[in-house]
Amino acid sequence: MIQSLTTDLLSAVNHYLSERLGLYFNEMRYSDLERGLNNAAQELGYANAEHCINEILEGAxxxxxxxxxxxxxxxxxxxxxxxxxxFIAMEEKIIPELLKRKRKSGNKALRIWSAGCSTGEEPYSIAISLSRTIPDIDSWQIHLIATDINTRSLEKAHNASYGSWSFRTMPSEFFHQYFQPSAEGQHKLNDNLRKYVKLSYLNLAEDEYPTSKSGTSEMDIVFCRNVLIYFTQQRGKQIADKLADCLAPGGSFITSASDSSRFITQPPKGLQRVGSTIFVKSNAEK
Ligand SMILES: C[S@@+](CC[C@H](N)C(=O)[O-])C[C@H]1O[C@@H](n2cnc3c(N)ncnc32)[C@H](O)[C@@H]1O
Known part of the structure; x- marks a missing residue:
């Protein structure tokens, strides 16, 4: 049974999670916080959510x-x-211009990051777009990393098997071209596309980036969409600035309408806005 929690208790645990993990719920999302804590308490075997919260607050x-x-x-x-x-901008402008620049410099390598990738639909959509726009993709070195803080979502991403809800806005011709029926009612992405995506755990609020060890430096494209809503405005802005630091000259930073309207009112440092949700780092080599 869902235990209803006092605002004081929710606010205390919210403060703790924000300080320790960078996870933050504004008051409009307190019902999500309450539901999540109740589910966690149940999964961990606590008699009720309040007991679980007290243990969290005590660092136990x-x-x-x-x-x-x-x-x-x-x-x-x-x-x-x-x-x-x-994805239209990716296929019609961002990828073609990137390929042109890379071919000119003789560097046939692409570096792309989906930060806050959840269950994998975003990085796998990127892989599909790459395969549609790069006819000689096998001769390119593709470094496409996808990271998240939620290990269960990453496990689902590893399986790359999805139900119809995940495909609700995808053009139907892609469905037959890039997926095979798997378990009942599920479709699995073909291995020749799945192989491009390297999944790993990364906490955007705590872990270090850009670093060469995490493969997050000198990126050509960074996606971070519908993720900044998990942070305070100040932390969201810091994260956007850190992600901007991960870009190579000429690199693109792609956000979502909810992120850019609330957290990126000014372009992150060193970037210029080129669309409502797309920012570009100037290219000194141009
Ligand atoms: C709403 S999903 C967005 C998925 C995808 N980017 C999209 O736009 O469809 C937000 C994701 O951000 C992840 N997230 C939240 N806080 C995070 C953090 N501190 N570090 C990394 N990922 C985080 C969540 O686990 C969740 O999978």
Whole structure:
């Protein structure tokens, strides 16, 4: 049964999670916080959510149990080709211009990051777009990384098997071309596209980036869409600036309408706005 929690208790745990993990719920999302904490308490075997919260606040949860809490608080909505305008821009402008620049410099390598990838629909949509726009893709070195804080979402992404809800806005011809029926009612992305995406855990609020170890430096394109809503405005802005630092000259930073209207009122440092949700780092080599 869902235990209803006092605003004081929710505010205390919100403060703790924000300080420790960078996870933040504004008051409009307190019902999500309450639901997530109730689910986490149940999964961890607590008699009620209040007991679980007290243990969180006392720092009594081990790393694994804290990860269970995080997982229940970051259930991310996503689907293939979310915001089609972005993928049209990718296929008609961003990728072709990038290829032209790279070919000119003799560097046939592409570096792309989907930060906050949830269950994988975003990075796999990127892989499909790359395969549609790069006829000689096999002769390119593709570094396409996808990271998230939610380990259960990453597991689902590894499986790359999805139900119809994930395909709700995807053009139907892609469905037959790039997926095979798998378990009942599910379709799995073909291995020749799945192989491009390297999934890993990365907490945008805590972990270091850009670093060469995490493969997050000198990126040509960084996607971070519908993720900044999990942070305070100040932290969201810091994260956008750090992601901008990950870009190579000429690189693109792609956000979503909800991120750019609330968290990126000014372009992140060193970037210029070229569309409502797209920013570009100037290219000194131009
Ligand atoms: C709403 S989903 C967005 C998925 C995808 N980018 C899209 O736009 O369809 C937000 C994702 O951000 C992840 N997230 C939240 N806080 C994070 C953090 N501190 N570090 C990394 N990922 C985080 C969540 O786990 C969730 O999978």
């Amino acid at each position: 949860l081990n790393k694994q149990d804290l990860q269970t809490v995080v997982r229940n608080l970051t259930v991310g909505e996503t689907y293939f080709f979310r915001d089609q305008a972005v």
